[in-house]
Amino acid sequence: MQTASSPAPLLAARGLSVGLVNRHGAFLATKRVSLAVDRGQSLGLLGESGCGKSITLRALLGLVPHPGEIVGGSVTWKGRDWRSLSKSEIRRIRGKDIAMIFQDPASCLNPVFTIGDQVTETLRLKLSLKAKAARELARDLLDQVGIPAPEERLRLYPHQLSGGMRQRVMIAMAIATEPDLLLADEPTTALDVTIQDQILTLLAGLKERNRMAMILVSHDVGVVAQNCDLIAVMYAGHIVEWGPTYDVLRTPRHPYTRGLLAAIPRLEVSGGRRPLQTIAGAPPTPGELPEGCPFRLRCSSARAECATIPVTLDHKPPGHGSACPIVT
Amino acid sequence: MSLIAFAGRRLAQAIPVLLIITVAAFSVIHLVPGDPARVMLGSRATDEAVQVLREQLGLDKPLVTQYLDFLKAAMRLDFGDSLFQRTAIGPIVAARAVHSLALVAYAVLISLVIAVPLALLSAIRRNLLADHVVRALTTLAFCMPSFWTALLLVLLFSIRLKFFPTSGLGDSPLAYLASLTLPAVSIGLYLTPILLRSLRASLIQTLGAEFVEAARARGFGEARILFKHVLRNSLIAMLTILGINVGFLISGAVIVENVFSIPGLGSLMVAAIVQRDYPVIVALTLVFGVVVVAANFLVDLSYALLDPRIRQ
DSSP: OOOOSOSSOSEEEEEEEEEEEETTEEEEEEEEEEEEEOTTOEEEEEOOTTSSHHHHHHHHTTOOOTTOEEEEEEEEETTEEGGGSOHHHHHHHBTTTEEEEOSOHHHHSOTTSOHHHHHHHHHHHHHOOOHHHHHHHHHHHHHHTTOSSHHHHHTSOGGGSOHHHHHHHHHHHHHTTOOSEEEEESTTTTSOHHHHHHHHHHHHHHHHHHTOEEEEEESOHHHHHHHOSEEEEEETTEEEEEEEHHHHHHSOOSHHHHHHHHTSOOOOSSSOOOOOOOOSSOOOOTTOOOSSOTTGGGOTTOOGGGGTOOOOOOOBTTTBEESOSSOO | OOHHHHHHHHHHHHHHHHHHHHHHHHHHTTSSSSOHHHHHHOTTOOHHHHHHHHHHHTTTSOHHHHHHHHHHHHHTTOOOBOTTTOSBHHHHHHHHHHHHHHHHHHHHHHHHHHHHHHHHHHHHTTTSHHHHHHHHHHHHHHHSOHHHHHHHHIIIIIIISOOSOSSSOOSSHHHHHHHHHHHHHHHHHHHHHHHHHHHHHHHHHHHTSHHHHHHHHTTOOHHHIIIIIIHHHHHHHHHHHHHHHHHHHHHHTHHHHHHTTOOOHHHHHHHHHHTTOHHHHHHHHHHHHHHHHHHHHHHHHHHHHHOGGGGO
């Protein structure tokens, strides 16, 4: 494991494999994923759609949708294995110690209850507050996350708020308990760019103030670069590169990461137009992963031995790992 | 928009529909080929008798006048006299409507009490044994013709066990309820699978919604999620089907009414058609139309109560 700090990190996954079921049958959505975050640290899970980053995030909270399940590896919270915890202990940790926000704030709030009902329900359950105290705290929280006229907003229904406001409500509920860890699944993807920036700034401020750790799932390199201390690059269910944000972005080691970074469009004042670089081919369909390195069919540096090598991160200082033994 | 404003608007929307229903009911008598009065009285009636009936029904006046007279009388629930029973139609229909409404309300209650818990069980245990058993049993209940179910119920509960009367209506409230129980169960068993299936389907859909996942991520218990968050979001499809069926059952429970000799609207309608008692048919057409409109209005109102987005 790559975190050099404490022996028992806040949250760690070791060799996590998650099995899912779709129309074609069962398949592995993630393969032997290992990661860890410490208090106050932020980790960005970067990857294309379908690479298994969102399902990894759910697995960390024990929320793999039925009939999928964790088929291998373990998740530990403050050194305790999820599997050793009772259902009620898990329910207590969820929403109190670990909070989660989602990609689409439009569908994460129950459409038939007011904002006030939903925020206070969470506060009453997770903080054992009485109705009146919950209402007051709800108003304060909405104020904290930058929602104007919170008293009136509490009386509205989700459909009466904008997307940005709804995401703020989700964040308000998530931070109400001052969680140690916030899991954020593409929290700004459904929002337009200016709102996206406001939400990310809000999250960064809250993280700073509460020494909250954060795992941010995104397909947007820029979002991860600005908000995360560490980056884990995922491809086809594997973490293929791991390291401090600065190192990974400045000296990417894995061919996939290099391709990904090269594919970012740049605004250039001089030098004329250059065609946008792309990675040839498409990611493999889940369930049809090739043997060996999952990226080898699209990789320009691929060799014959790539078909047999195991996908494991090497570890080079400063904690910068790549799953490619060919390109170094 | 407030609930009251929503209700007011829906009520206003119902008025043109109700007018069209009155036109349809009014035309019943004129859709008869030839002279309605003669058809009603049969070929052996004297010309004098036919003329008397024509005047009695107002058939000698212009059509528009006839319609307006009909409309005015209908507002006072005055539909003239039954040709067969020779008494005013209003009280006849009203007395029977009470029994029909009581029967259907009772049947709806029974089917809801069965369907909602079973649908919840089916949805959370979907594709597992409990779900298969529930679905197989309710499909079986649905496949049984109502009169057959009714007869089986009578055989077991009335004749063998003597729990309930075989037919007729009791006088005291309790006896009345007892005599409506088996008919209500017969109808309820037909209605249950329809409600159960639509509720099960929307429960499964709602269980996959992101707000359910978000509630789990906040550490909410499954019971709270199911009963508070999922159920309310899933009731609309079932209520739609319920509304359609209530309209249908008020007039369509005739077989069950006959098996149990309950003087309801369905048996009145069949008798009126057989006896060519046209004024009664006209009155019933209007009543059934109004019942369907009213049932749909109530369904609309319940949508708005359940889902604030519909009030917009």
